[in-house]
Amino acid sequence: MITLHGFAASNYYNLVKHVLLHKEIPFQENLVYPSSDELLAVSPVGKVPAITMPDGFDLSESSVICDFIEESYPYTPLYPSDAKERATIRQIMKIAELYFELPSRRLIPFTFSGTPVPKPIAIEVRQVLERGIIALNSLSQFSPWIAGEQFTMADIYVYYVNTIVSSFAVKQLEWDIMAQISGMTEWNKTMRDSDIAKQVDVGRLTNMPEFMQYVQAQIKAVHTK
Ligand SMILES: N[C@@H](CCC(=O)N[C@@H](CS)C(=O)NCC(=O)O)C(=O)O
Structure with missing residues (x-):
């Protein structure tokens, strides 16, 4: 197994x-x-x-x-059989990772430590997210899935990227990033309502208290060095 x-x-x-x-x-x-x-x-x-x-x-x-x-x-299958269509799926995933996930992650330490995000970092993160918004607006179809009729790896990947965007960038920058991409809010809700996403979320919520203890211990270890 x-x-x-x-x-x-x-x-x-x-x-x-x-x-x-x-x-x-x-x-x-x-x-x-x-x-x-x-x-x-x-x-x-x-x-x-x-x-x-x-x-x-x-x-x-x-x-x-x-x-x-x-x-x-x-x-x-979670990828289409056509090579170009497959490449587009990977392009969407890569763009979501580089221009949505990673800039949003830069804000995690400020959320966890409760310190304000320095303005230059907020500006830089916003600029990277803006590029992601333009690209995902251009590539996403939401008809009904992110790349068209077939449910693909990109649907799963971007949905979990968006959990980080929502938890950190949306809150820290006070900016409804999903609303900037036509169709994304509704698609995100469809993804969230699926049985598998709900099952995965039960695991997330169960682990969260222990994970937060781990985070606090890490922060303490850094401060006592
Ligand atoms: N590029 C990696 C990133 C994985 C990642 O950043 N995982 C986080 C947990 S959500 C982690 O392990 N962070 C610990 C660290 O950065 O030391 C992937 O796609 O798997």
Whole structure:
């Protein structure tokens, strides 16, 4: 059976979990936090998530894991068969990662420490998000899925990216980023209402108190250094 390593408060962990559930691939969860020796043994940069295959093969990096799962379990396909259409799916995922997820993540430390975001960082983050908005407006179709008629990996990936955008960028910048992309708010709601997303969210909520304790311990460790 596949082992999914990480913690359920992580959106990266949850997007891989969503893919496994969508494809009905049996897996077990191994609760582990970043930079522990246990995680480093399966994830070279000590980040969540990682998977271990039944034959012992370890893999990290969420989008790489997604592609590997798709190639290893091609049924219930999450990519179109046409190469150009497949590339567009990956383009949407990459843009969401670089121009939505990563700038939003820069605001996480300020949220967790309760300190205001310095203006230059807020300006820079906003500029990167603006590029993401233009690109996702241009590439997204929401008819009904993000890239058209077929439900794809991009639907799962962008949905979990958006959980970070909503939790950090939307709140810290007081800016309704989803509303800037035509059709995204409604699509996001459809994704959130799916049985699998609800199941994944139960895991997130269950892990959250323990994860917050982990975060507080990390902050304390930095201050006592
Ligand atoms: N590029 C990685 C990013 C994974 C990532 O940043 N995971 C977070 C948890 S949501 C983590 O492990 N952070 C710990 C750290 O940065 O040390 C991926 O796509 O899997």
